[in-house]
Amino acid sequence: MSQISERLMRGVSKPAGAAALLVLEDGAVFRGTSCAAAGEVYGEICFNTSLEGYLEVITDPSYAGQIITMTYPQIGNYGVNREDAQAEVPALRGLVVRDMCATPSNWRSELTLPDYLREHGVVAVEGVDTRALVRHVRDHGAQRAVLSTVDTDEASLLAKVRASESIVGVNLAATVSCDAPHTFAELPASHEFAVAGGAAPRHRVVAYDCGAKRSILENLVRAGCDLTVVPWDTPAADVLAMEPDGVFLSNGPGDPEAVEGTYVQVEQLLGKVPVFGICLGHQMISKAAGADIEKLKFGHRGGNHPVMNLLTGRVEITAQNHGFSLVFPSLGALVPELSGGFKGHEDDLRFWANAHIAPVVQNERFGRIQLTHVNLNDGTAEGIAFLDIPAFSVQYHPEASPGPTDAHYLFTAFTRLMDGRADYLDIDIAEDRLAGWTFGAQQATVPGATASVTEGGR
Structure with missing residues (x-):
């Protein structure tokens, strides 16, 4: 393969991540590869059916204690603009997607979603059959789950997740x-x-x-x-x-x-x-x-x-x-x-x-x-x-x-x-529902600036 071909391939390919495993407390197992931070996390498995707005979903504090599955198959296509985040740091426990985009294209993008997740230590997995996972949750209900890139033994993870804490009764x-x-x-x-x-x-x-x-x-x-x-x-x-x-x-x-x-x-x-x-x-x-x-x-x-x-x-x-x-x-x-x-x-x-x-x-x-x-x-x-x-x-x-x-x-x-x-x-x-929208009437400002400053905070 020529040097030009190799360079082109590197531009359109992403390296394979480490093996990762998602195990539910009822014994269901879903395999994939790591696409963000390494680690092992526990939480309630859930799914979100939004077609866009993945950053707003991922940074919504309401997801504290949960592992989110995105039903839309390609996540990260338009990258990350930090001012779209709903909190300073993501509160979710983990993220499951079908395909994670490592080369976004959007004029507002500051960094890739995988880099943003790594920056905040969020464990994420791609390559999972999210359709099968969502069907399983719909049929059998929300339950505890473990997502791991460091332990890929099914029996070990099943024992761990069954011993983990439920979000029921916890003040998150x-x-x-x-x-x-x-x-x-x-x-x-x-x-x-x-x-x-x-x-x-x-x-x-x-x-x-x-x-x-x-x-x-x-x-x-x-x-x-x-x-x-x-x-x-x-x-x-x-x-x-x-x-x-x-x-x-x-x-x-x-x-x-x-x-x-x-x-x-x-x-x-x-x-x-x-x-x-x-x-x-x-x-x-x-x-x-x-x-x-x-x-x-x-x-x-x-x-x-x-x-x-x-x-x-x-x-x-x-x-x-x-x-x-x-x-x-x-x-x-x-x-x-x-x-x-x-x-x-x-x-x-x-x-x-x-x-x-x-x-x-x-x-x-x-x-x-x-x-x-x-x-x-x-x-x-x-x-x-x-x-x-x-x-x-x-x-x-x-x-x-x-x-x-x-x-x-x-x-x-x-x-x-x-x-x-x-x-x-x-x-x-x-x-x-249309009140306040300008739809391009004003020229966009430089990403990263804010109109005013919050006093105090977290």
């Missing part, structure tokens, strides 16, 4: 929350080619950081919130002493039952200040109202989940990342006169979507609570609104990082709730 939010209160006003300059600057601050908001994604905080800033971020277990009295116009409860990882330090505080905040919760924040509001939470068989993770807004009849395509869900009937008995005359609860909440009714229950602690959103894939609860106090929450991610922008209106709804408007959720989502 505490591991990814901030250490101290800090202000947040950061809007990445490298996003200015597509997204306009935020509105002038007009609402003081305190955000509980249970593992908040940076894009969620950025959306609050863009909506006009003067934002102070506090740790997951900040006492309600300390929050109220800041005299906020509203309180935001962030997304976060793991079992909500274990995050008692947050939902006990939320119970003291509800009715005293407007409250908005997303994902784990939705579960914190539900727990504060005395609801039960159930673990889903394999969770909702991806950017294509259809959710019906029962108030409008509109269907939103949503981004989701959670493994637990609110049991809506546990909030209280139905109020028939506000629920289409129906007196009994339905386990499959798609009943209410078919009936075009947003049912209302009578809660012992906070009065009437309305079911506002339902997942059309499996009939689980996706949103609730309190009718006698200013509070609402959704299970999915309206910040669209990654994912569709159908649910962007919820940030606007929060500002309207703080304005005291009873019609805060009555928003044309088709118009709102």
Whole structure:
């Protein structure tokens, strides 16, 4: 082979990685090769169906304690821009892909995904039959798994994973929350080619950081919130002493039952200040109202989940990342006169979507609570609104990082709730979903710069 041919081959080929093994606690084995840091990690196996946004997925703090499988076969094609990351460091335990790209092509790329993962010590494997793996998890449910590049003995790894800790009952939010209160006003300059600057601050908001994604905080800033971020277990009295116009409860990882330090505080905040919760924040509001939470068989993770807004009849395509869900009937008995005359609860909440009714229950602690959103894939609860106090929450991610922008209106709804408007959720989502996008109207700035600086932090 000529020198030119060898050079061309080196440019389009990648060296084979070391052997790697993924073993699930039920004995399923998947072989591949290492494509990032070497090591051995344990966590709950899960999968994400997003077609793009792999960096936002990998850096989402909600994945603490988990080994992520990406269902899209080619990952890393457009490299990494650090300002797209949702946290300073990835919180996931490991990554499984079909094919990892080592030579990305994109004008915003700063480095390759494998180099980024190695930089942060993330163990990853490629060459796995991810279709077979995802089918197995869908059939047999989420479970403990071990990913190793240092031990490739199946029996040894199976014994280890069966002795490993489950994420159930573990407070993972505490591991990814901030250490101290800090202000947040950061809007990445490298996003200015597509997204306009935020509105002038007009609402003081305190955000509980249970593992908040940076894009969620950025959306609050863009909506006009003067934002102070506090740790997951900040006492309600300390929050109220800041005299906020509203309180935001962030997304976060793991079992909500274990995050008692947050939902006990939320119970003291509800009715005293407007409250908005997303994902784990939705579960914190539900727990504060005395609801039960159930673990889903394999969770909702991806950017294509259809959710019906029962108030409008509109269907939103949503981004989701959670493994637990609110049991809506546990909030209280139905109020028939506000629920289409129906007196009994339905386990499959798609009943209410078919009936075009947003049912209302009578809660012992906070009065009437309305079911506002339902997942059309499996009939689980996706949103609730309190009718006698200013509070609402959704299970999915309206910040669209990654994912569709159908649910962007919820940030606007929060500002309207703080304005005291009873019609805060009555928003044309088709118009709102495009709000703030410039689509190239502004010239892109140099990647790495920021519009402002976060004070304090992790």
